Amino acid sequence: MPPRRRPQFSQESIDQQLQQIHLLDQSSSTENLEQLGPIIKQIHSGRQQDAYLRAVQALIESKDEEISTICGDNYQEFINSVQTLFSIKSYTTNLRDKIGSLDQSVSQIGRGLVDKKRTLLQSKKTAANLDEGIDTLQACLRVLDVVNRVGEMIKEGKYWSALRSLEDIESMPPTSLSQTPLFQHLLSSLPSLRGQIKDAVTASVKQWLLDIRNISAQVGQLALEAMDTRTRRWRSRREKDPSLKSSRVGSAVEVVTYEKIEYNVLDNDQLKVDFTPLYQCIHIYGALDALDEIRKSYQADRKAQSDLIIPEPLPLTSLRSITQEIVGFFIIENHVLSTTGSFRSERDVEELWDALVKRLNSAVEYSLRSENEPDTYLAVKEVLLGFVMTLESYSYLTGSLHSLILKLFEKYVSMIEKQFGARFESIISQDDCLPMYVEKASERDSVIDTVWLLSDERQQLQSTPLPLSLPWSQAFYLICQDIRGFVQNFYQFIEGVAQHHRNIDDLLSKSLGGLLNNYISSSIAKRAEQTSNLSQIAQIVGNLEHLEVACVELERSLTNIRSSQRGGAIRVNASKSFASTLAWTLTRVNASIKSKLDDFFGLSEYDWTPNHREDAPSMYLYELVNWLTTVVDSLVIKETYKEKAYRAAVEYLAGSLTEFMTGRNIPMMNEHAISNILVDVDFLEDEFKRNGRPELCTIFQELRMMASIVLSDKVAEYLIPTLRQTTYNKIKPKQLQALLEKLARFGSQCRDTPSRERGEKRRKEAEAVGKIFPGENR
Numbered sequence: 218m219p220p221r222r223r224p225q226f227s228q229e230s231i232d233q234q235l236q237q238i239h240l241l242d243q244s245s246s247t248e249n250l251e252q253l254g255p256i257i258k259q260i261h262s263g264r265q266q267d268a269y270l271r272a273v274q275a276l277i278e279s280k281d282e283e284i285s286t287i288c289g290d291n292y293q294e295f296i297n298s299v300q301t302l303f304s305i306k307s308y309t310t311n312l313r314d315k316i317g318s319l320d321q322s323v324s325q326i327g328r329g330l331v332d333k334k335r336t337l338l339q340s341k342k343t344a345a346n347l348d349e350g351i352d353t354l355q356a357c358l359r360v361l362d363v364v365n366r367v368g369e370m371i372k373e374g375k376y377w378s379a380l381r382s383l384e385d386i387e388s389m390p391p392t393s394l395s396q397t398p399l400f401q402h403l404l405s406s407l408p409s410l411r412g413q414i415k416d417a418v419t420a421s422v423k424q425w426l427l428d429i430r431n432i433s434a435q436v437g438q439l440a441l442e443a444m445d446t447r448t449r450r451w452r453s454r455r456e457k458d459p460s461l462k463s464s465r466v467g468s469a470v471e472v473v474t475y476e477k478i479e480y481n482v483l484d485n486d487q488l489k490v491d492f493t494p495l496y497q498c499i500h501i502y503g504a505l506d507a508l509d510e511i512r513k514s515y516q517a518d519r520k521a522q523s524d525l526i527i528p529e530p531l532p533l534t535s536l537r538s539i540t541q542e543i544v545g546f547f548i549i550e551n552h553v554l555s556t557t558g559s560f561r562s563e564r565d566v567e568e569l570w571d572a573l574v575k576r577l578n579s580a581v582e583y584s585l586r587s588e589n590e591p592d593t594y595l596a597v598k599e600v601l602l603g604f605v606m607t608l609e610s611y612s613y614l615t616g617s618l619h620s621l622i623l624k625l626f627e628k629y630v631s632m633i634e635k636q637f638g639a640r641f642e643s644i645i646s647q648d649d650c651l652p653m654y655v656e657k658a659s660e661r662d663s664v665i666d667t668v669w670l671l672s673d674e675r676q677q678l679q680s681t682p683l684p685l686s687l688p689w690s691q692a693f694y695l696i697c698q699d700i701r702g703f704v705q706n707f708y709q710f711i712e713g714v715a716q717h718h719r720n721i722d723d724l725l726s727k728s729l730g731g732l733l734n735n736y737i738s739s740s741i742a743k744r745a746e747q748t749s750n751l752s753q754i755a756q757i758v759g760n761l762e763h764l765e766v767a768c769v770e771l772e773r774s775l776t777n778i779r780s781s782q783r784g785g786a787i788r789v790n791a792s793k794s795f796a797s798t799l800a801w802t803l804t805r806v807n808a809s810i811k812s813k814l815d816d817f818f819g820l821s822e823y824d825w826t827p828n829h830r831e832d833a834p835s836m837y838l839y840e841l842v843n844w845l846t847t848v849v850d851s852l853v854i855k856e857t858y859k860e861k862a863y864r865a866a867v868e869y870l871a872g873s874l875t876e877f878m879t880g881r882n883i884p885m886m887n888e889h890a891i892s893n894i895l896v897d898v899d900f901l902e903d904e905f906k907r908n909g910r911p912e913l914c915t916i917f918q919e920l921r922m923m924a925s926i927v928l929s930d931k932v933a934e935y936l937i938p939t940l941r942q943t944t945y946n947k948i949k950p951k952q953l954q955a956l957l958e959k960l961a962r963f964g965s966q967c968r969d970t971p972s973r974e975r976g977e978k979r980r981k982e983a984e985a986v987g988k989i990f991p992g993e994n995r
Contacts, residue, residue: 425494436545531580540604594629638736645740648692650753656684668697669770733791755852761799807865817841825886834900879952885962932982957983
């Protein structure tokens with residue numbers, strides 16, 4: 218607080234105060250000098266003291282006059298007053314002396330006071346200067362402290378606070394400090410401090426990027442595990458609720474369900490990813506108007522990191538870990554994209570994604586170029602599918618990855634086709650071609666549940682008492698089992714793939730058709746060709762019949778399975794192939810029967826020029842008929858096939874007997890031999906009628922007719938065109954000519970005239986028949 222200044226008095230104020238002083242109070246017997254005390258005490262300088270003295274003197278003079286007047290008017294009183302006046306004068310003189318003395322004292326005191334005042338003012342000025350200097354110094358210290366704190370805040374990572382502190386320094390109101398060189402120097406150093414903040418926050422985000430790269434694989438692992446859990450949970454629920462059968466993971470229904478238990482892979486009990494360094498860096502760079510710089514730097518750094526994820530070449534054993542790192546990388550990018558506003562553009566992220574997916578596709582295809590194990594392809598598919606489903610949930614486009622999976626799927630199907638094809642060939646080649654035998658109900662049910670059957674046959678077999686010989690061999694059961702395994706492997710690969718159902722249907726149809734046609738049907742045909750045992754061939758026929766049914770039931774079964782994924786009906790184009798193989802195998806049945814019949818005919822001992830007609834058939838025919846009926850009736854084939862087998866056998870018998878009469882192996886014969894053949898034919902017809910197959914008798918009609926023309930001597934009738942075309946239309950002129958020539962040849966060698974004449978007659982008849990229209994001479 219400044220010292221209190223003494224009041225200054227003008228001359229007028231002093232005169233006014235003196236005029237108010239009454240030294241002689243009429244009511245008082247003493248001098249009124251006390252009134253001078255306060256006035257004297259207020260005197261500060263010599264000049265004021267003189268003014269007071271003069272004023273006192275003038276006052277005294279005016280009082281003398283007053284006294285004289287009073288004395289003149291009042292003499293006595295005047296005398297008294299003069300005496301009093303002298304007394305007063307004496308007092309006044311004394312007072313003057315006292316005043317002088319007092320004036321000197323006051324002058325000395327005032328002079329000391331003035332010196333002290335001067336000293337005090339100088340001290341105050343110095344103190345004020347010191348205070349100002351202290352204030353300035355304190356302001357400087359505060360600024361320096363702020364600057365020092367900026368450095369500490371940079372070290373502590375409080376970049377935004379440091380930047381705000383620099384802004385506070387710049388925005389300080391103008392003060393005496395503002396013009397100081399120190400403050401100007403501090404202002405000039407602020408850009409450098411901003412650069413330090415920028416460098417520090419850049420270093421922090423670089424370290425953060427390194428840390429993020431190190432934990433990307435863990436983020437991806439957690440995301441893939443969460444997707445696997447999500448898939449298994451949804452599959453379980455879909456199995457319990459048929460209405461959800463057509464919905465897959467990622468569908469609207471599943472997404473709504475999953476949102477209730479959504480798992481944050483970036484913030485959970487196992488891992489917490491802190492994005493603060495990136496956000497802080499973006500904030501700082503934005504405040505420094507350098508956001509484009511950090512944006513470009515971030516994009517370049519992330520591109521460099523993405524380029525390092527996939528090694529060249531790509532080891533398939535590390536594919537899972539690599540996909541985990543890719544998933545973590547792009548989950549982080551998705552989070553940055555959605556939480557940093559305009560800092561990250563979708564185009565930048567899409568460029569990184571497209572480039573990395575392209576490299577991944579090429580690397581996987583290159584790594585699988587020489588791989589021949591289907592299980593390896595299946596393992597790669599499982600990894601890629603989890604990868605695709607996880608990133609689809611984060612809205613990444615995965616079309617090229619689906620195309621890659623389908624491409625791998627085609628190679629996988631090709632490999633399992635060869636694998637299962639080799640197994641089918643092995644099954645068929647090693648089959649014993651005997652009916653499959655079951656003793657227990659569990660065995661029967663297991664087999665019936667594996668093979669494809671019509672419902673009627675299934676019910677019949679289930680109700681048949683045990684033990685039971687099934688109408689197929691072990692091969693049919695194993696083929697059905699492996700077809701189911703093939704379909705399971707097929708759908709195991711494609712499970713979860715939501716695109717291109719029609720392509721998958723076509724591929725499955727093509728694959729199954731290839732397996733059934735090229736491996737199963739063709740292998741069965743080869744096996745039938747190599748088999749001569751009639752019962753085994755018959756069992757092959759039974760297998761083929763059931764395989765034809767299995768193709769139809771398989772189509773229905775696959776269509777039901779496929780409808781769960783909204784696909785169309787699946788066609789298995791193998792029925793024609795099995796029908797063709799069945800027809801060919803049936804010819805093998807006929808061929809086997811014919812081969813056995815040849816053995817019987819090899820045992821025959823016909824006399825082609827006997828002297829008389831036999832009454833009993835040839836002995837070999839008894840065994841032949843017994844064998845034929847026993848074997849054909851015991852064949853495990855349809856009745857229609859048995860009828861065809863009988864017809865083919867009888868046709869072969871009729872053809873063989875006809876060949877005896879018309880073929881070149883027998884040069885000549887007589888009428889008795891022809892009659893003996895008719896006796897054999899009568900026996901065969903009687904046996905077939907006795908066995909309930911009278912329709913087979915018609916097969917010998919041509920042979921009988923030819924024999925009757927010769928034995929009844931009706932060649933002349935045969936030469937008549939109208940009769941030949943109506944009555945004898947089944948007789949071929951060439952065969953009749955051949956028979957007549959054999960008879961003629963026999964007659965020409967006989968020595969008796971009648972026989973030679975009959976021989977000549979037959980020769981002429983043969984020439985006449987040979988002259989019949991050339992087109993008929995076949």
